[in-house]
Amino acid sequence: MPAPSSTPAAVRLEHCPLCGVDFDASGQGCRPSCPMATGCHVVCCPGCGYSFPQENTGLAGRLKRFLEERRRAAIEKGSTA
Amino acid sequence: MTPPSSAAALEAKKLVAPSRSVILVGNPNVGKSVLFGALTGRYVTVSNYPGTTVEVTRGNATIEGAPWHVLDTPGTNNLLPMSEDEQVTRDILQSETGYVCLQVCDAKNLRRGLLLTAQLAEAQVPFLLALNMADEAASRGFKVDEARLAQVLGIDVVPTVAVQRQGLATLQASLGAARVSSFLPRYDSHIEAALGEVAPLMPSGGLGKRALGLMALVGDDSLRGLLAARLQPAALARVDQVRRQLAARYPESLRYVVARQRLQAVDKLHDAVVTRGDRSAGSDFARKLGAWSTHPVYGIPLLLLVLFAAWLFVGLFGAGTAVDFLENTVFKQYLVPWTEAALSAVLPGGAVREFLIGPAGVPYQDHGGFIIGRYGMVSMGLSYAVAIVLPIVATFFVAFSILEDSGYLPRLAVMVNKVFKRMGLNGKAVLPMVLGLGCDTMATMTARIMETRKERVIVTLLLALAVPCSAQLAVILAMTAGLPASALLWFGGTLLLVIFLIGWLAAKVIPGRGSDFMLELPPLRLPQLGNVAVKTLARIEWYLREAMPLFLLGTLLLYGMDRFHLLAALEKAAEPVMSGVLGLPKEAAGAFILGFLRRDYAAAGLFAHYQPYIAAHTMTRAMTIEVVVALVTITLFIPCIANFFMILKERGWKTGLAMMGFILPFSVGVGALVNQLMRWAY
Numbered sequence: 001m002p003a004p005s006s007t008p009a010a011v012r013l014e015h016c017p018l019c020g021v022d023f024d025a026s027g028q029g030c031r032p033s034c035p036m037a038t039g040c041h042v043v044c045c046p047g048c049g050y051s052f053p054q055e056n057t058g059l060a061g062r063l064k065r066f067l068e069e070r071r072r073a074a075i076e077k078g079s080t081a
Numbered sequence: 082m083t084p085p086s087s088a089a090a091l092e093a094k095k096l097v098a099p100s101r102s103v104i105l106v107g108n109p110n111v112g113k114s115v116l117f118g119a120l121t122g123r124y125v126t127v128s129n130y131p132g133t134t135v136e137v138t139r140g141n142a143t144i145e146g147a148p149w150h151v152l153d154t155p156g157t158n159n160l161l162p163m164s165e166d167e168q169v170t171r172d173i174l175q176s177e178t179g180y181v182c183l184q185v186c187d188a189k190n191l192r193r194g195l196l197l198t199a200q201l202a203e204a205q206v207p208f209l210l211a212l213n214m215a216d217e218a219a220s221r222g223f224k225v226d227e228a229r230l231a232q233v234l235g236i237d238v239v240p241t242v243a244v245q246r247q248g249l250a251t252l253q254a255s256l257g258a259a260r261v262s263s264f265l266p267r268y269d270s271h272i273e274a275a276l277g278e279v280a281p282l283m284p285s286g287g288l289g290k291r292a293l294g295l296m297a298l299v300g301d302d303s304l305r306g307l308l309a310a311r312l313q314p315a316a317l318a319r320v321d322q323v324r325r326q327l328a329a330r331y332p333e334s335l336r337y338v339v340a341r342q343r344l345q346a347v348d349k350l351h352d353a354v355v356t357r358g359d360r361s362a363g364s365d366f367a368r369k370l371g372a373w374s375t376h377p378v379y380g381i382p383l384l385l386l387v388l389f390a391a392w393l394f395v396g397l398f399g400a401g402t403a404v405d406f407l408e409n410t411v412f413k414q415y416l417v418p419w420t421e422a423a424l425s426a427v428l429p430g431g432a433v434r435e436f437l438i439g440p441a442g443v444p445y446q447d448h449g450g451f452i453i454g455r456y457g458m459v460s461m462g463l464s465y466a467v468a469i470v471l472p473i474v475a476t477f478f479v480a481f482s483i484l485e486d487s488g489y490l491p492r493l494a495v496m497v498n499k500v501f502k503r504m505g506l507n508g509k510a511v512l513p514m515v516l517g518l519g520c521d522t523m524a525t526m527t528a529r530i531m532e533t534r535k536e537r538v539i540v541t542l543l544l545a546l547a548v549p550c551s552a553q554l555a556v557i558l559a560m561t562a563g564l565p566a567s568a569l570l571w572f573g574g575t576l577l578l579v580i581f582l583i584g585w586l587a588a589k590v591i592p593g594r595g596s597d598f599m600l601e602l603p604p605l606r607l608p609q610l611g612n613v614a615v616k617t618l619a620r621i622e623w624y625l626r627e628a629m630p631l632f633l634l635g636t637l638l639l640y641g642m643d644r645f646h647l648l649a650a651l652e653k654a655a656e657p658v659m660s661g662v663l664g665l666p667k668e669a670a671g672a673f674i675l676g677f678l679r680r681d682y683a684a685a686g687l688f689a690h691y692q693p694y695i696a697a698h699t700m701t702r703a704m705t706i707e708v709v710v711a712l713v714t715i716t717l718f719i720p721c722i723a724n725f726f727m728i729l730k731e732r733g734w735k736t737g738l739a740m741m742g743f744i745l746p747f748s749v750g751v752g753a754l755v756n757q758l759m760r761w762a763y
Contacts, residue, residue: 017485017616018494023110041623051524052485053623060619067611072220 016045017052025054102150103256104177106170106201107185108193109156112213115243116185117153120144120253137169144253152177158193160200160292161301161336168303174206175287175307181259182208183252188218188225188240191355195347198234202262205289208236209259211252215240226354233350235263265291266346268339272298275327279320284311298324299336371605374492384496387489391480395555396562399476400688404559405696407468408689417445417460421453456643462636466629469692470556470685474624475617477555482616486608514540517548522723524548525731539587541732542740545720546747547580552624553716556684560712563695568705571763575713575755628679631722635675635682642674662753663710664703664760666690672711676718677725683715706759714752719744 014025025043041054055064103120107113121140138153154173155166162168174182184201186194191212201208212218212225231238237255241248267273280294284307287293296304297320308317324335331338348368373379421438428434430441438457439450445460453460484490497514517524521544528540549557561569642648648671652659655670663669669687676683691708694700700708719725719741729737 018491041619041626053619055615055619058619058622060615060622063611063618064615067615068220071222071611 014043014045014055016048016050018050019045019048025056101147102152102177102180103183103259104152104154104173104180105183105185106154106174106197106208107156108158108187108190108197111156111185111187111190111194112243113156113185114138114153116183116211116213116241116249116252117151119243119246119249120149121151137173144256147257149256152180158197160197160204160288161296161299161340162303171288171303174204178286180206181256182206183211183256183259184208185211185213185243188212188215189223191218191223191225192347192351195351196344198262199264199266199343199347200292202234202264203266203289203295204292205261207259207261209252209255210234210236210238211243211248212238212240213243215248216242216245224356226356230350230354233264233353236260264350266343268342271327271330272339272342275323278323282312282316282320284308295339298327299334299339300324300328367605371488371492374489374605375495380492380496384493387484387493391477391484392558392562394480395473395477395558399473399555400559400562401696403472403476404469404688404692407472408464408692412460412464412468417453417464420459421445424452451640454640456636456640458633458636458640461639462633465636465682465685465689466625466632469689470552470628470632470681471621471624473559473688474552474555474681475621477551477558478617478620478624479613481551482613482620483608485616486606486612488605492605514543514548517544517550521545521548521550521720522727525724525727528731538732538736538740541728542743543580543583543587545724545728545740546583546717546744547576549716550681550721551620552628552679552681553684556681556688557712557716560684560688560691560708563691563700564705564708567763568709571755571759572709572712575709575751576716579717579751628681631679632682635679638674639671658749662749662756663714664756665707665711669711673715673718676715677722679721683718684712687711687715702763706756706763709759710752710756713755714748717744717748717751719748 014023016023023045041057042051043054044051053060055061105113105117117138117140120142122142137155140151140153142149142151152173154170157167157170159167160171160174162171182201184194184198186198194210198210210230212227215225218225225240227238227240237258239248239252239255241252243249268276275298276291276294279297280290283290283293283297293304297308308320312320328335374383424438425434425441428437434441435450437451438453439445445453445455445457450457450460452458455461481490484493514524524544525541528537528544561572564572639648642651651674652667652670655673656667659665659667659669668690672683672686672690675686687708691700691704694704720728725737725741728740732740
């Protein structure tokens with residue numbers, strides 16, 4: 001059986017700043033339920049219900065990916081040294 | 082395949098099931114269902130657990146050449162159930178027999194998973210642990226010493242990446258070797274003594290006696306039926322007696338005490354096996370500071386210090402230096418005149434020019450141009466959103482992000498919870514109120530966690546009335562930074578009194594007892610600059626996306642009302658309330674209209690009005706009273722339009738409108754009372 005893709009494009013990992021849970025924000029969260037949903041990028045943590053703006057989209061997402069790449073590169077550099 | 086829908090069907094299934102069963106358990110969102118799919122393939126049955134609407138999934142698998150029956154349970158954080166989902170998982174583990182468990186754990190959130198591991202160990206269930214999403218954990222710099230974890234737990238620990246089927250073969254090979262864990266958290270001597278008395282009385286079969294004894298001691302109502310059916314009345318009475326005696330020893334609930342002591346054991350294990358990058362996941366000092374931050378005595382000065390620092394940063398730098406630069410230099414000196422000049426250059430004189438930028442030679446503050454004018458899109462809409470509110474909320478977001486990234490925010494929630502509970506509020510009601518500091522609209526939705534309609538209505542009312550969202554809180558902080566300490570006391574005291582009174586009344590009328598506020602506390606750590614930057618940027622983007630259109634819409638509304646002389650009529654109509662009752666200038670009516678679109682917009686209007694006097698230190702006593710009255714009234718005023726729609730959606734239009742019918746006169750009434758009292762006593 002072929003292995004499913006490990007990182008589907010839709011996966012958007014978010015980290016809850018209140019309870020520390022990491023979760024996939026794609027396809028869930030506050031957006032479908034909010035009367036002002038259009039354009040709203042707030043997500044809800046499945047662990048504690050805390051709502052916060054998505055950090056994986058827009059400029060914040062780009063900055064986050066840039067910082068993560070730098071950190072990953074630093075870890076890899078450290079492990080090969 | 083037709084899913085069985087009754088208890089009889091489930092019983093029949095048990096009879097024909099293969100001899101070996103594996104039950105998948107784990108926290109929500111850990112990839113349990115993906116692993117279930119990888120084990121079982123396509124053919125599964127999904128049915129409601131008897132007597133509930135909670136779905137459980139069953140399937141069959143051939144593992145190491147032997148047939149296995151596989152059961153996927155709803156995600157759970159606790160074997161002491163706090164929800165129907167969690168109760169179903171606990172009941173399955175209690176009622177099924179002859180099974181082994183496969184605990185699926187998110188390797189990035191190992192601490193959370195280990196809390197469940199500790200409870201499975203206490204339950205004496207044979208199990209093994211899958212550290213799922215091991216790739217994501219590694220990419221985030223987490224290193225888990227699996228060998229040491231397996232040694233301490235006394236069970237097999239297998240790293241997996243379920244979506245890639247990595248580790249699946251090892252997991253399948255280890256299933257047959259699942260065994261009872263030797264990891265048993267020890268509680269204090271009183272709890273251990275009580276357990277020593279209660280555990281032998283517990284029924285055999287299903288979960289172990291130590292786990293059942295702990296559940297009985299902390300007063301798990303969902304276990305009551307089982308105990309009543311399986312224990313003699315004398316044994317049941319003894320359990321109750323021991324529980325009451327034990328509960329009398331602690332100021333907190335036994336559920337909380339047991340959870341805290343179990344967490345200490347888990348923390349110790351977690352710190353021994355997890356490292357992140359080149360530093361340990363926890364440290365003694367951080368843990369001590371974390372403990373002080375939620376301590377009933379030491380926590381208060383720490384809380385006040387944090388709030389004071391945030392207030393200074395937002396009030397002095399954000400609302401002072403940054404607003405002054407953006408409003409008076411960027412907008413008033415450059416952006417507004419440049420826009421006016423650019424439009425004048427391309428527009429000939431006449432009606433269109435007058436409509437967009439007003440009559441020539443008249444200062445824009447004195448006329449009604451659409452782009453450049455008293456209620457112009459650039460001169461007011463953009464200016465309020467970008468020059469006044471943005472620097473204030475941006476500095477507040479920086480402070481808020483530091484609180485979040487340091488791990489202090491959940492501790493702040495715990496402290497607020499303690500304060501609120503002392504006010505007599507129902508414990509469970511506190512959670513949506515704490516979440517309201519993020520977004521009131523979403524917190525209104527969280528009110529669903531309350532058990533009765535009455536509770537949900539009261540929580541929704543408290544949220545709409547007295548809990549400011551982050552943007553509103555920022556502007557309030559900025560406004561209060563310019564007030565003398567005595568006026569600040571009037572403002573803070575009034576709000577606290579209102580929350581206390583409404584909360585106290587709510588606690589009186591809400592039936593039943595309150596429940597505990599259970600929140601996992603991540604370790605306290607030094608905030609990372611990169612994380613703070615990402616969080617702040619995400620919030621600013623969200624703010625600009627959500628608030629800017631409403632600011633422009635509000636400006637358009639005011640412009641239209643001004644053009645058609647409705648604003649003057651409204652100000653005249655509202656004058657008896659604004660000037661007579663609240664003692665505010667009649668122009669404040671406009672701010673209250675904006676307040677319905679966004680409460681921070683209303684506060685920004687007031688800020689723009691009084692800021693020159695605050696900056697020049699020329700605030701008179703009357704002005705200070707006006708600011709306090711206006712802030713009190715706007716904070717208690719009807720919620721923003723998004724929250725209003727959410728209230729209608731969640732509570733129904735009759736209740737929603739009734740709520741608005743209460744809030745509107747109540748906020749004005751409290752404002753009027755403060756006005757009278759301050760004029761008399763301030």
